[in-house]
Amino acid sequence: MKYRIASIPGDGIGPEIVREARKVLAKVGEVYGHTFEYEDLLMGGCSIDVYGESLTDETLEKAKGCDSVLLGAVGGNVGQSNWYQIEPSKRPEAGLLKIRKGLELYANIRPAILFDELSGACPLKEELTEGGFDFVVMRELTGGLYFGERKTIEENGVKKAIDTLTYDENEIRRIAKWGFDVAMKRNKKVCSVDKANVLDSSRLWRSVVAEVAKDYPEVELTNMLVDNCAMQLVRDPKQFDVILTENMFGDILSDEASMVTGSIGMLSSASLGATKLGLYEPSHGSAPDIAGQDIANPIATILSAAMMLRYSFDLEKEADAIEDAVKKVLAEGYRTVDIMDEGKTRVGTTKMGDLIAERIG
Amino acid sequence: MKYRIASIPGDGIGPEIVREARKVLAKVGEVYGHTFEYEDLLMGGCSIDVYGESLTDETLEKAKGCDSVLLGAVGGNVGQSNWYQIEPSKRPEAGLLKIRKGLELYANIRPAILFDELSGACPLKEELTEGGFDFVVMRELTGGLYFGERKTIEENGVKKAIDTLTYDENEIRRIAKWGFDVAMKRNKKVCSVDKANVLDSSRLWRSVVAEVAKDYPEVELTNMLVDNCAMQLVRDPKQFDVILTENMFGDILSDEASMVTGSIGMLSSASLGATKLGLYEPSHGSAPDIAGQDIANPIATILSAAMMLRYSFDLEKEADAIEDAVKKVLAEGYRTVDIMDEGKTRVGTTKMGDLIAERIG
Numbered sequence: 001m002k003y004r005i006a007s008i009p010g011d012g013i014g015p016e017i018v019r020e021a022r023k024v025l026a027k028v029g030e031v032y033g034h035t036f037e038y039e040d041l042l043m044g045g046c047s048i049d050v051y052g053e054s055l056t057d058e059t060l061e062k063a064k065g066c067d068s069v070l071l072g073a074v075g076g077n078v079g080q081s082n083w084y085q086i087e088p089s090k091r092p093e094a095g096l097l098k099i100r101k102g103l104e105l106y107a108n109i110r111p112a113i114l115f116d117e118l119s120g121a122c123p124l125k126e127e128l129t130e131g132g133f134d135f136v137v138m139r140e141l142t143g144g145l146y147f148g149e150r151k152t153i154e155e156n157g158v159k160k161a162i163d164t165l166t167y168d169e170n171e172i173r174r175i176a177k178w179g180f181d182v183a184m185k186r187n188k189k190v191c192s193v194d195k196a197n198v199l200d201s202s203r204l205w206r207s208v209v210a211e212v213a214k215d216y217p218e219v220e221l222t223n224m225l226v227d228n229c230a231m232q233l234v235r236d237p238k239q240f241d242v243i244l245t246e247n248m249f250g251d252i253l254s255d256e257a258s259m260v261t262g263s264i265g266m267l268s269s270a271s272l273g274a275t276k277l278g279l280y281e282p283s284h285g286s287a288p289d290i291a292g293q294d295i296a297n298p299i300a301t302i303l304s305a306a307m308m309l310r311y312s313f314d315l316e317k318e319a320d321a322i323e324d325a326v327k328k329v330l331a332e333g334y335r336t337v338d339i340m341d342e343g344k345t346r347v348g349t350t351k352m353g354d355l356i357a358e359r360i361g
Numbered sequence: 362m363k364y365r366i367a368s369i370p371g372d373g374i375g376p377e378i379v380r381e382a383r384k385v386l387a388k389v390g391e392v393y394g395h396t397f398e399y400e401d402l403l404m405g406g407c408s409i410d411v412y413g414e415s416l417t418d419e420t421l422e423k424a425k426g427c428d429s430v431l432l433g434a435v436g437g438n439v440g441q442s443n444w445y446q447i448e449p450s451k452r453p454e455a456g457l458l459k460i461r462k463g464l465e466l467y468a469n470i471r472p473a474i475l476f477d478e479l480s481g482a483c484p485l486k487e488e489l490t491e492g493g494f495d496f497v498v499m500r501e502l503t504g505g506l507y508f509g510e511r512k513t514i515e516e517n518g519v520k521k522a523i524d525t526l527t528y529d530e531n532e533i534r535r536i537a538k539w540g541f542d543v544a545m546k547r548n549k550k551v552c553s554v555d556k557a558n559v560l561d562s563s564r565l566w567r568s569v570v571a572e573v574a575k576d577y578p579e580v581e582l583t584n585m586l587v588d589n590c591a592m593q594l595v596r597d598p599k600q601f602d603v604i605l606t607e608n609m610f611g612d613i614l615s616d617e618a619s620m621v622t623g624s625i626g627m628l629s630s631a632s633l634g635a636t637k638l639g640l641y642e643p644s645h646g647s648a649p650d651i652a653g654q655d656i657a658n659p660i661a662t663i664l665s666a667a668m669m670l671r672y673s674f675d676l677e678k679e680a681d682a683i684e685d686a687v688k689k690v691l692a693e694g695y696r697t698v699d700i701m702d703e704g705k706t707r708v709g710t711t712k713m714g715d716l717i718a719e720r721i722g
């Protein structure tokens with residue numbers, strides 16, 4: 001098959017890490033008989049330098065015409081870069097919001113994987129994480145408290161601020177479907193997280209999720225209160241497969257989960273919407289201070305590319321091949337500097353990409 | 362000095378653990394020259410048995426007339442007890458809501474303490490918690506999303522749920538003051554947690570907290586976003602002294618923090634309001650299954666009594682004396698069954714109370 005990918009390296013270490021992900025995809029194409037074509041696009045500071053804004057409408061349209069988007073990272077050094085001397089709506093990070101909105105992406109997936117080989121970096125005791133863990137937090141991205149109406153008023157001289165948390169059943173249903181679809185490609189367990197003992201929006205959430213679950217008889221659905229989930233992530237992260245939750249709870253829990261892995265630089269992410277077109281990017285930032293030195297860790301981006309194969313292209317065994325190659329390279333003791341440890345072999349960005357590509361097929 | 366304490370043992374293990382806390386207070390009184398008098402009150406299932414409801418108005422009035430309230434725990438076995446066959450507003454837990462409301466308590470303090478001696482139970486690696494940690498989460502208890510207006514409507518056949526998060530500056534100011542007051546009795550650091558990059562209520566929260574901070578020049582104030590705080594609790598809990606936050610964030614973070622200690626059965630709690638009258642109780646429940654067997658751990662209740670001395674009565678050195686006695690008993694290897702470990706000495710509820718009382722003065 002032939003796939004057309006919008007390649008958006010962005011700023012800082014973005015170009016290096018996207019280059020390595022493309023190297024790995026090229027090897028996958030070779031081994032499994034696929035062609036990955038790229039539309040090279042500018043976003044972030046590099047687009048500001050050329051067009052005066054982080055993402056032009058033309059670039060967005062070109063991305064929409066592709067099968068999927070692979071993104072590096074955007075942004076520079078806030079204190080120093082003149083990318084931040086322009087109006088906020090044109091700055092690097094505004095491009096990210098614009099592309100998510102333009103592609104109508106409403107589901108964010110953040111895997112929390114503890115590779116057994118990197119358990120030294122995990123803050124939890126080994127007995128709790130033996131064998132590693134691998135779950136995802138699926139967060140609704142466009143609704144809830146973060147996008148509700150808000151205002152600050154004055155009543156009898158007293159300032160009062162009001163934020164609104166709104167969800168309708170359609171917004172819940174579409175993300176719930178993604179949650180179960182993703183679970184079907186994983187261990188077939190969905191844990192829906194809410195605060196249904198208090199919030200109306202959570203009670204609606206829980207009932208719609210239960211409805212959607214009926215179409216996925218193979219998937220086991222459980223419900224958990226958000227405060228309990230914040231505890232369980234620390235106590236027993238191995239119990240989870242897919243955590244499905246609304247925007248704000250997902251914000252808090254996905255960050256907590258990433259810290260529980262101890263290797264934030266290794267974590268990929270995906271944003272999905274109504275179609276198969278998704279946006280895949282590492283969880284980490286553009287790290288301008290180490291750009292161009294061949295020391296950045298490309299693994300989060302390479303794992304993002306694997307997610308693209310799995311969720312946008314339904315190329316399961318190809319995605320597995322990338323993930324297995326990453327595990328192999330780690331097991332063989334290769335490390336970039338950010339995950340370097342005693343007795344391991346330190347390699348640079350390019351070499352890490354080579355090693356992973358070599359282990360495919 | 363003479364202090365009048367409303368003693369509300371409640372149900373299950375409540376009577377045993379309150380008895381031990383009173384034993385320790387008696388020793389404190391003896392050593393430091395105070396008199397603690399008790400008004401014995403019924404709340405929970407034991408009140409249902411007598412009066413048909415969890416908390417009568419008369420009992421509430423009696424509690425209001427005291428200097429402070431010491432509570433054990435309320436409630437029975439939901440599946441079996443006939444305390445749950447009556448209307449919800451009269452059931453055991455309804456008494457808790459009624460007394461908090463009746464005493465106008467709006468600030469909840471949950472200490473998260475890792476006793477060095479119990480670090481084996483902590484889910485975090487020893488290198489992150491060496492020497493133990495000791496901070497409190499101070500949560501606003503009567504406002505925000507959990508108490509806002511809510512409704513579920515139907516628009517063009519689509520169900521939609523709306524919850525509202527409201528805070529006015531007075532609600533924020535009064536809890537912020539408690540936060541700084543508590544910090545002054547501790548390590549003089551307040552970390553205020555919000556989501557000010559998104560929410561109007563958080564921006565108002567941050568500005569009012571900054572205003573209150575001006576009256577406490579000795580206290581160092583920092584601000585942290587809630588998602589970052591959920592990470593920092595796992596990564597480096599030792600950095601915190603007082604975490605000051607709104608209701609929902611406090612619900613999530615205080616539970617996460619308690620799990621990070623690994624010893625939930627050891628944690629005390631306090632609820633404070635406009636006056637010095639506070640409600641002090643263990644974080645754990647009434648554990649009806651082990652009631653009356655002299656195996657319950659009284660330490661959370663004993664530490665709650667220490668908080669009462671510190672925050673309601675301003676008896677600093679007396680509170681320190683109780684906390685030091687608890688540490689000593691743990692260091693000497695005494696354990697109730699819930700925290701029992703290899704090579705330690707197992708003791709029952711009464712003996713644990715004796716041991717702690719003996720080590721005061």
Ligand SMILES: [Mg+2]
Pocket residue numbers: 251252255588589
């Ligand atoms: Mg976040």
Ligand SMILES: [Mg+2]
Pocket residue numbers: 227228612613616
């Ligand atoms: Mg809670």
